[in-house]
Amino acid sequence: MRTLTFFFLLLLSTRAAFAQSLPAPKDHFGFAIGDDYHLANYTQTEAYFKKLAAASDRIRLTDIGRTEEGRTQWMLIMSAPENLARLEHYRGISQRLARAEGLDEAAARTLSAEGKAIVWIDGGLHANETVGAHQLIETVWQLASRNDAETQRILRDAIILFVHANPDGQELQSDWYMRRADPKQRSLRYLPRQYQKYIGHDNNRDFYMMNMKETQNMSRQQYVEWIPQILYNHHQSGPAGSVLAGPPYRDPFNYVYDPLLVTSLDAVGAAMNSRLNAEGKPGYTQRSGSVFSTWWNGGLRTTAYYHNIIGILTEIIGDPTPSKVPLVPSRLVPNGATPNPVTPGPWRFRNSIDYSVSLNYAVLDHAVRNREHLLYNIYRMGRNAIEAGSRDHWTLTPRLVDSITNAYRKDQKLRRDEAVRADTLPARYFDLVFKDPALxxxxxxxxxxxxxxxxxxxxxxxxxxxxxxxxxxxxxxxxxxxxxxxxxxxxxxxxxxxxxxxxxxxxxxxxxxxxxxxxxxxxxxxxxxxxxxxxxxxxxxxxxxxxxxxxxxxIPYGAIQEPKGSMASGRNGFVLSPAVNHSFTAVNDLLAAGIEVYRLTAADGAHPAGTFYVPAAGKALLAKAVTQYGITVAAAPRRPSALARLRPLRVGIFEPYGGSEPSGWARWILEQYHFPAERVYVKSVDSGNLRSRYDVLLFISGTVPPAGARPETMRPQPRIDDLPAEYRNTVGRFSADTTVPALQRFLEAGGSIVSIGSSTALAYHLKLPVRNALTETVNGEERALPNEKFYIPGSVLRVQVDPTLPAAWGMPDSADVVFARSPVFRLPASSVATGSVRPIAWFGSDAPLRSGWAHGQAYLKDGVAAFSARSGKGTFYGFGPEIIFRGQAQGSYKLLFNNLYLLQ
Structure with missing residues (x-):
């Protein structure tokens, strides 16, 4: 007994000495995490993680890939040393249970008892939300250094994946904040560029498309390698008058989810809220207390739902500069959304860090207390999905449920506005819809x-x-x-x-x-x-x-595919389809190498107008393009007669100070398809002589204010003398007095303007012969349709297209486009008749909705979605839908690409 006691005391003292050797954050950074007016950058954070990993047997540091700016993106795997020694074994269990393939109930129960809870916790995705990256540092430190019973239990029964979601952004944002010597002069405002190289805040809109390197890195770990049962995504800021918003979330949730996912979210949310209340930390709000739902796919935590993973989002207040919880009277009365309101008062960065650590511990504690349930439940959801996909299955959606009532109305000859008592419908109406094989x-x-x-x-x-x-x-x-x-x-x-x-x-x-x-x-x-x-x-x-x-x-899970192209032999040159996006990439490579490229101006046999023709001199580069891009190159039986030679145009992408997500997406897309382009700022536009520098100017959503907008409603601008010299030329506001006349002169001199989404407001600034189609006349005055009559948030609609126009070459005669409260136009018949304006795409139906929500969509009938207008020697192109939306709307890219060449 004395020997056992001796060894037990020796073990405790060894562990204590080991913990003391770990570098505390203050020893490394020179300040404690959460200290006022202090932020760590990624270089410092990366070095700290390496130090901790070298000193702790609870951490394994894993390189999961490079960022868009070339930094290493790290994942810290934390668990008890004996678990780290068997990571492959526990990862295999997690994969087998989540995929649920060839696994019966008994085997799943056995694996659930043996496995460890896998929990993902990230931070820093949105770099201006500085709590996220810093709570990550603090939580890793606490789990590495603490030896209390709860921490030991967590490490014994869980494997935690700590992931820094945006290294580039932390470096930029923290350096920007810390650039001033006087702490009280430090500010997060006016960051001069996007905190993720191209897309800034939209890095949390890329998780089903995986365009960005960081998204690819994280998705591989989430859905191929580890498949955690819980994924916790930290964000800011909480709703005014609260401290944070968290689960459970408001309706609607997406109808493809397993109901077990929804109830599991409720359970984790209850654990988080309860822990804060037990620790005397008020201010947690949920459900109707915030705007967050579980409907949408594409976010770091929302894409998890479609994989049976319990995705957690919290939005918390707090910045390194001390702030206050404001007085919001409506938040002060306790209710189911906010059972423990916070009262107004001062708030420090450290408060947010402490709350975040408590929330992390709440999630981890819930995970280990319910370890077997979580492991089995992800199997159960996966098994349910396999079974539903193996038999006839009908998903309960609003459209199908409405069909029940509509069928009853039709039989009873009821008016649309007549109420139907819920208890009067015979059960056969359910069978009419939910046993219809077509549905x-x-x-x-x-x-x-x-x-x-x-x-x-x-x-x-x-x-x-x-x-x-x-x-x-x-x-x-x-x-x-x-x-x-x-x-x-x-x-x-x-x-x-x-x-x-x-x-x-x-x-x-x-x-x-x-x-x-x-x-x-x-x-x-x-x-x-x-x-x-x-x-x-x-x-x-x-x-x-x-x-x-x-x-x-x-195909093995996660094995990325390369498209397989082909190239025919031919003496008379080659043709490329204008329907293939990467045909444009190949063409840009040819033009950059000085190879002549042409387009058919009229259909020629099987080749439609817009087909690219490349003389035999381009054969070697085309062969390379086949391998690189997977395009198909056909042989031309002869040199076509109706040809126009292509000339690449000098393209400028208009960008506001600090950049914007839509303009960043445009820049990324043009880089991907090898269109040379440069950023253009207001000062450069206002300085005049645009035509000598550019042939095309591209305006993306959010970069042009509505006609008549007051300056105070526009994006605020920093003072020039507060900026480093390299950013001073990017400051400036779009102005009706200086910017619009400069653009008018650019058009009149033969330049082209391509505008997308809300930036088509430029057509009204320029007084082009178009008008808003979404209006009504009330008491003799024209006004925009109110939301009660017409409302279409981000959805997919069908438009008709004229593919004979050069602007639409390669497009089908109907296409699906992203409509996000987008503008719609009317073109005067007289202007269309003279050819001064032309419709490129329009809504040919009173029911164009393909996916999403379109309240009052009948108002769209015959409205113009895209047009061209002559102005002097130049042309203005207006595209109301988001034709390059978030790098996802690839079916409508050609509506942009076609307008970046000159036909001679």
Missing amino acids: RDPRGFIIPADGPDMPTAVKFINALLYSGVRVQRATRSFTVEGVTYPEGSFVVKTDQAFRPHVLDLFGPQDHPNDVQYPGGPPVAPYDAAGWTPAYTMGLRFTRVMNAFEGPFET
Whole structure:
């Protein structure tokens, strides 16, 4: 007994000495995490993580990839030393349970008892939300150094994945804040560029498309390597008058989720809220207390839901500069949303860090206390998904449920406005809808290998693979339901654990008609209401409604695919399809090398107008493009007669001070497709002589104020003398007095302007012959339609297109576009008749909704979505829909690309 006691005391003293050797944050950074007026940058944070990992047997530091600016993105895996020694074993258990393939109930129970809870905790995704990165540092330190019973239990029964979500942003934001010697002069305001290289805040809008390197790095860990049961994503800022918003969230949630996911969210939220209350930390709000819902796909924590992962978001107040909790009387009365209100008063950065550590511990404590349940439940949800995809299944959506009432109304000859008592409908009306084979969920999807733009289709497939979806490929041609598909076609079946994600990316979202009261204004969704990338990327695919088999091989999970191109031999030159986005990349490479490229100005045999023609001199570069981009190069039987030579144009992307997400996406897209472009700021525009420097100016949503907007409503600008010299030329406001006349002169001198989304307001500044189509006349005055009558947040709509116009070459005659409260136009018939304005795309239907929510969509009928207008020697192009939206709307990229060349 004495020997055992001796060894026990020796172990405790060794652990205590080991903990004392760990570098505390203050020893490394020179300040404690949460000290007023102090932020750590990423260089310092990375060095600290390396020190801790070298000194602690509870940490394994893992390189998960490079950022867009080339930094290393780290994941710290924390657990008890004995668990770290068997990481592959526990990761394998997590994968097997989450995928639920070939795993019966007994085996799942056994693995759930053996496995460890896998919990993801990140920080710093939005770098101006400085609590996130700093709570990560503090929590890692506490878990590495503490030896209390709770910490030991957490380390014994959980494996925690701590991930820094935006290293580049922390470096930029912290250096910007700390640049002043006087602490009281430090400020997070007026960051001179986006805190993620291209897209800033939209780095949390990329998690089903995976365009950015950081998103790819994290998605691979989330959905291929580890598949955690809980994912915790830290954000700011909490609603005014509260400290933070957290789970559970307000309705609606997406109807493809397993109900177990929704109730599991409630359970974690209760644990978090209860812990804060037990520690005397008030101010947690939930459900209707905040704007956050679980509807939308694409965010770091929301994409997790489509993988049966409990995704947690908190939005907390706090900055390194001391602040206050404001007085918001409506927040002071306790209710179910805010059971323990916070009272107004001072607030310090350290308060936010302490709350965040408590929340992390609450999540981890919940995870280890419910370890077996969490592990089994992710299996159960995955198994449920496999079973639903293996039989006839109908998803309960508003559209189908409304069909029940509509069928009853029709039979009873009731008016649309007549109420229907809920208890009067016979059960047969349920069967009428929910046993209709045409309304079932599909059993799978086929993307044929001979689609119109296979390189883009492969990008869609890779988004699925990054997201851990099981994808198959045909090893030879096959026939399903009477249709034959070629070898190499992709097959995605729904009998898999991540079925919700498959249905969501291939199929339409059916957002409810969410209004404050009947006939009242809509309740805005947190982000988009509909997205469906299979539509917006212009894919050709088949929904297969019955079970099917074929000569399919399964692509290994996460194995990214390369498109397979081909090149024919020919003496008379080559042709490239204008329907393929990467044809433009190849053309830009040819032009940069001095190779002549032409476009057909009229259809020639099988080749439509807009087809690229490349003389034989371009053969070597085309062969390289086939390998790089997966394009198909056909031989020209002869040199076509109706040709116009292409000249690349000098392109400027208009950008406000500090950049913007939409303009950053534009810059990234043009880089991806090798269009040379440079950023243009207000000062450069106002200085005049634009035509000598640019041929095309590109204005993206959010960069042009509405006509008549007052200066005080525009984006605030920093004082020039407060900025480093390198950023002073980027300051300035768009002005009707100086900017608009300069742009008018640019057009008159032969320049082109391409405007997208809200920036089409420039058409009104320039007094072009177009007007707003979404208006009504009340008491003799024209006004914009109120939201009660017309409201379409981010959704997917169908437009008709004129592909004979050079601006729309390569487009189909109808296309799906992203509409996000977008402008719609009327063109005077007289102007159309003279050709001074031309419709490029329009709404040919009174029901163009394809995915999302469109309240009052009948108002769109015959409205113009895109147009061109002559102005002097130049041309103005206005595209109301978001034709390059977040790097996702790849099916409408050509509407931009076509206008970046001159035809001679």
